[in-house]
Amino acid sequence: MISNPYVAIDGPAGAGKSTVARTLANKLGFIYIDTGAMYRAVTLMALREGVDLTDQAGLTRLAQSVSVVLMPDGNGGLKVLLNGDDVSEDIRSQEVSKNVSLVAMVPGVRKRLVELQRAMASRGGVVMEGRDIGTVVLPDAPVKIFLTASSVERAKRRREELAAKGNLIDQEQMEKEILRRDQIDSTRAADPLVQAADAVAIDSTSYSVKEVVDMIMALVTAEEKRP
Numbered sequence: 001m002i003s004n005p006y007v008a009i010d011g012p013a014g015a016g017k018s019t020v021a022r023t024l025a026n027k028l029g030f031i032y033i034d035t036g037a038m039y040r041a042v043t044l045m046a047l048r049e050g051v052d053l054t055d056q057a058g059l060t061r062l063a064q065s066v067s068v069v070l071m072p073d074g075n076g077g078l079k080v081l082l083n084g085d086d087v088s089e090d091i092r093s094q095e096v097s098k099n100v101s102l103v104a105m106v107p108g109v110r111k112r113l114v115e116l117q118r119a120m121a122s123r124g125g126v127v128m129e130g131r132d133i134g135t136v137v138l139p140d141a142p143v144k145i146f147l148t149a150s151s152v153e154r155a156k157r158r159r160e161e162l163a164a165k166g167n168l169i170d171q172e173q174m175e176k177e178i179l180r181r182d183q184i185d186s187t188r189a190a191d192p193l194v195q196a197a198d199a200v201a202i203d204s205t206s207y208s209v210k211e212v213v214d215m216i217m218a219l220v221t222a223e224e225k226r227p
Ligand code: DC
Pocket: 013, 014, 035, 036, 037, 039, 040, 100, 101, 104, 129, 130, 131, 132, 133, 181, 185
């Protein structure tokens, strides 16, 4: 029996968290929550408003005043609303990707978004993905996954994802950017990217999405059967 119907999926950029989490949520009938999208939405707002990305107090004020809402898009994915506007596409821009780690390292921004994430989870079954879900946001999640893949594979996947949208980026440049973000995300003082002690690590380098989802489903089923 699962008392807290949460699945927490953490891991570095490009490890396949979003596709896996979305597929899993649809299978389980749970809500899918992409917390990275929330950090991206605050970053987009900061860029639009011209807030200095080294001004931690300014970024904290901004995070406290914006409305960030995630809604099902009707296709198993998510729509991201920033102050009521659909920014689902805009938050995936290179400009936001390059700068989001700087915004995500600000403790005041994290505090506000973690509160929103916990409020969303309190409504019921969720599959939540991010960097600190198993460690900070939902430490009581009965199933915690730490999803990784080699940096070459992660850069390849991100590159293909962007190329499908008409954004052509060099593999080497993509690898550099992914490693830079890993470095900032794992070494920041506030809630760094680390594997929770009770998380199951899955290296997805040579597995398909379906194989990874099946592995996690097996863990959820085992958890449900526990007395
Ligand atoms: O998963 P993503 O690439 O969309 O995440 C964007 C950024 O947000 C990434 O640099 C790490 C940060 N992030 C975070 O610090 N904590 C989370 N729970 C989710 C994302």
